[in-house]
Amino acid sequence: MRIEARQSLLLSIDMQDRLLNTIPELTRNTVIQNSTRLLAAAAALEIPCLATAQYPQGLGPIRDDLRENCPQTFAKTAFSCWRDTDIRDWLEKHQPHPQVMITGVETHICVLQTALDLQHAGWQPVVVADACASRDPGKAESALWRLDQAGIPVAVAESVFYEWLGDASHPQFRSLAPAWR
Template identity: 85%
Template structure:
């Protein structure tokens, strides 16, 4: 499947400092940086974006630096975003955008369950591996393998960006590309 900006949504799952603090620094930093770059690109390209916060009363809000390019944040308690009625309604309001780019934490819990549920419901989720993380890298790798076996597309952030842009002649290429160097 080719990733197309006009068919895409970006779903940033549970990037809350309290959850991120339990993730080893290299994976945490990569997930934050790549999620941020994708959110900024999606904002510039007018791709619909949504962030979720797992039980924010106890785990706090999503990171401020990610919220700036994500106009909406929905609180949830379900591990799968698809199983939350408000989030599902938001997604369904964009049913002409069947490709759902998924970033966030934790790869083997909320990201995995959301992607599997979306795939089962007929969406085309794309889990952005280097914009996701888990406390344990082995669990993240296992989840990514399982997703691939289930038919869910797994990609990296830079690939998603360049597929969204599609051509060096794109009017926003010159302004957005430096973030990927």
């Protein structure tokens, strides 16, 4: 499956400091950087994006630097975003964009369950591996393997970005590409 900007939307799952701070620092920094760059690119390319916050009363809000390019946020308690009525309604409203780029935490829980449910519902989820993480890297690896076995594409953030652009002659290329160097 080729990732197309006009068919994509971006779903950022539970990028909250209380969750992110449980992830090894190097991985955490990579996930935050890649998520931030994808959200900025999505905003510039007018790709719909949605952020979720798992039980924000206890775990706090999503990071301000991520919310800056994704003002649409939903609180949830379900692990799979698809199982939350408000999130499902938002996704269905954006149905002309069947490709769902998924970033966030934790890979082996909310990201995995969301991707599996989206695929089952007829969407085309793509898990952005270097914009997702788990407390235990082994559990994240296991989840990525399981997603692959389920036929759900796994990509890296830079690949998603360049597939969204498609060509160096894209009008946004010069302004957005420096963030990826």
